[in-house]
Amino acid sequence: MTVISQITRPFNRLTQRVESLDFIAPLAIRLYLAPIFISAGWNKVTGFEDIVSWFGNSEWGLGLPMPTLMAVLVIIxxxxxxxxxxxGIGSRGFSVMLLVTMLVAMFSVHWENGWFAITPTDPETSIASVMNAINFWGSDxxxxxxxxxxxxxxxxxEILQTHGNYDWLTETGNFVILNNGIEFAVTYAIMLLVIIFYGGGRYVSLDYWLNPSSTKRHYGRR
Structure with missing residues (x-):
């Protein structure tokens, strides 16, 4: 046994033990994304007519063709x-659908607003200051x-502190300026890619119990 193998042996053992818990990662992603998409879909159901109008109007909306059908597909x-x-059922298939939805949202709604979801209000601490040093697109x-x-x-x-109850207004959070960039959509898209490639996870998804061989192809036989 080489010196390197002796040094790395405890680490390799720890890695093997950690890998036995690899189902936690896709479970965490699923539990994180599920309420976000459920809430977004339910809001579209309750405001269906407004969503259809926004999808179809080319002047102040997205100007999409067949807006009613598009709204139904997004809700599904x-x-x-x-x-x-x-x-954790049909995880890969629905993740593909949601990824397409995120891509459409990125390029049709958020792209023109740049990266940030919330506008950074301190240029010195903004990542854009670093990107601007290499002349990255849109950083200036x-x-x-x-x-x-x-x-x-x-x-x-200043206005709120002078004319409003500022302490009450900020009691549950500070005021921010919404930038509505692609940041959140990209984050969700990356998380969905993990589910697409690795599935819903062993043990904790219905996909695993309905078709365990599919999961074994990705996680190996253990």
Whole structure:
């Protein structure tokens, strides 16, 4: 046995023990994403007419063809897909549908707003300041937006502190300026890719118990 193998042996043993718990990761992703998509789908059900109008209107909406059909498909993907992720049934198939939904949202709704979901209001601590050093696309505009957002947020706080009960207004959270960028959609898309490639996880998904051989192809026979 070589010196390197002797040194790495305890680490390899620990790795093997950790790998036996690999079902926790997809379970955590599913439990994280499920309520997000269930809530989004249910909101579209309760506001169905408004969603159809927004999907179909080209002036202030997305201008999509067949907006009613599109709304129904998104609701199926989000609401039904959310519950599918929760119970781990049809995990890969519904994750593909949800990934497509995220891609459409990214490019049709959020892309023009850049990366950030919440506008950073301190240019010095914004990641855009680092990206701007290498002339990354859109980083200069993001920095300028951060500066302008900071001015407006400070003014809003000043108004609220003068004319409103600011302590009550901020009791459960601070005020922010929504940027509505692609950040959250990209994050969800990456998490969905994990489910697409690795499934809902051993032991804790209905997919595993209905078709365990499918999971074994990815996790090995243990």
């Amino acid at each position: 993907a989000e609401l039904v897909g959310g519950f599918a992720l929760l119970f 505009a993001s920095l300028a937006n951060s500066y302008e957002a900071s001015l407006r947020l400070d003014k809003a706080r």
